[in-house]
Amino acid sequence: MNMSLIISQLINGLQSGSVYALIALGYSMVYGIIMLLNFAHGDIIMVGAYVAWLAMVNFALNPILAIILAIAACVLLGVVIEKVAYTPLRSSPRISLLITAIGVSFLLQNLAQLVFGAGSQRVPAMISGPSLTIAGQYVSFTAMITIVISVVSMLLLTLLVQKSKMGKAMRAVSEDMGAAQLMGISVNRTISFTFAVGSALAGIGSVLYCCAYPQASPTMGSMLGIKAFIAAVLGGIGSIPGAMIGGFCIGLAEAIISAVGLSVWKDGVVFAILIIVLVFKPTGILGKTMTEKV
Amino acid sequence: MLKVNDINVYYGSIHAIKGVSFEVQKGEIVTLIGANGAGKSSILNTISGLLRSKGGCIKFRDKNISSILPHKIVGMGLAQVPEGRRVFLKMSVQENLEMGAYTRRGSEINESIEDVYERFPRLKERRRQVAGTLSGGEQQMLAMGRALMSKPELLMLDEPSMGLAPILVEQIFDIIKELNSAGTTILLVEQNAQMALSIADRGYVLETGKIVTSADARELLNNDAVKKAYLGG
Ligand SMILES: Nc1ncnc2c1ncn2[C@@H]1O[C@H](COP(=O)(O)OP(=O)(O)OP(=O)(O)O)[C@@H](O)[C@H]1O
Ligand SMILES: [Mg+2]
Secondary structure, three states: OOHHHHHHHHHHHHHHHHHHHHHHHHHHHHHHHHOOOOOOHHHHHHHHHHHHHHHHHHOOOOHHHHHHHHHHHHHHHHHHHHHHHHHHHOOOOHHHHHHHHHHHHHHHHHHHHHHHOOOOEEOOOOOOOOOEEEOOEEEOHHHHHHHHHHHHHHHHHHHHHHHOHHHHHHHHHHHOHHHHHHOOOOHHHHHHHHHHHHHHHHHHHHHHHHHHOOEEOOOHHHHHHHHHHHHHHHHOOOOHHHHHHHHHHHHHHHHHHHHOOOHHHHHHHHHHHHHHHHHHOOOOOOOOOOOOOO | OEEEEEEEEEEOOEEEEEEEEEEEOOOOEEEEEEOOOOOHHHHHHHHHOOOOOOOOEEEEOOEEOOOOOHHHHHHOOEEEEOOOOOOOOOOEHHHHHHHHOOOOOOOHHHHHHHHHHHHOHHHHHOOOOEHHHOOHHHHHHHHHHHHHOOOOOEEEEEOOOOOOOHHHHHHHHHHHHHHHHOOOEEEEEEOOHHHHHHHOOEEEEEEOOEEEEEEEHHHHHHOHHHHHHHOOO
């Protein structure tokens, strides 16, 4: 195996890792604020891909507009799901919420199948540009842009959560919902905002995913969602840099497995990582030991 | 300023607050005393809107607030320092204070933060520290400072003396008196009846969800039944 192949596999790994990271951020944020593993999160990506496809193929819109529409659709969907399905269950046991999330996931997949059919649709290229040659190594434009966008998104998100008034309210609500209300923070608005941001990141992830694998299918969100979820757990759920690190690790692990010619084992290895993390360090790489509320 | 009329609170089938009525006039310190489980916190949380009363009515500055959302009630000038402080442990002292001013905007917020630091100098030294690393007394000060950040007209305090050394309790009660002299009306919930009655104008005694006695604080301090039950003979 030569050096250039290894490097190109690493770049592939970072590219798909970036997408996992963006999606993992959404899982982490939602878990951080309402302790819910939002299983419908992956399917939001699927809807984003279909919106991009519709916009470009059926309505012949330009790619920039298609990207904006796809992200907007994800935000809207995320917020509506939270309002319709999760808000009424805010004081119910967490298991009810989890089951509802799984139900929403099935609903979205089956609706997509009903509307668009079970097969997959080809999404035309939305992002194109000159590929680069760095140190004699060919790097595709989409790989570059994917990695850059995900890193920038993470930095902006960190800034938002640490410095903005809304970000601080998010942290306050995630720590103590009752006390946050006594400060005059609207819990409903803060949770909606969290879903909006998480879903926007999923929308960006959806566009970038379609750049690497230009297809929309009803079930595309489930494996993607599960891998991003594993990335979030690996990095430490609730942690922003953790989600990023987890995403890159999963992407690189897959790339390395493929590079040594074992690509059929790719998914298996990712699940093995989940099991290993859950057994040996359930709080993940950057997760702090859980301080349960008394 | 505050008029609570016939509120009833249920936890499932448990009838925790049974037809409680009382009032707080502008400028007063009113205390609500009672044993563990009497329903003191439930009453404050109902006034703050975190719990809902079945029937009855809560009026704050002549406005019915019984169905207003908790975060809006704060904006109307009614703040609560909850039982057990409940500061945001993972956020810095300064951020906790900023959260207290969530309903306000503009540059006067920084002035208010400086005011709080002036009142509680220990908080200023620890402004960048996360609240989880503060001592119990410092956390109580932070909880009070945080509530003051909303510039409340009526401040409700739920057992501010809980778990503090006597000297700190004195300090906290001195601050409550100062706040009151500066124009803030106070509704104080306490198990430490002696201390509470010594700074209050009036008091209500709560037993298993009902108000059983109400009188001037000085009268309550000399009331035999109260002495026996809450003042150690
Ligand atoms: N979340 C809850 N679920 C069920 N019952 C509750 C709940 N919170 C309070 N109660 C019950 O309501 C009654 C009043 O409780 P509350 O906390 O208001 O009392 P308190 O006077 O504040 O007591 P303490 O001095 O211990 O703080 C108690 O009998 C308590 O068991
Ligand atoms: Mg209490």
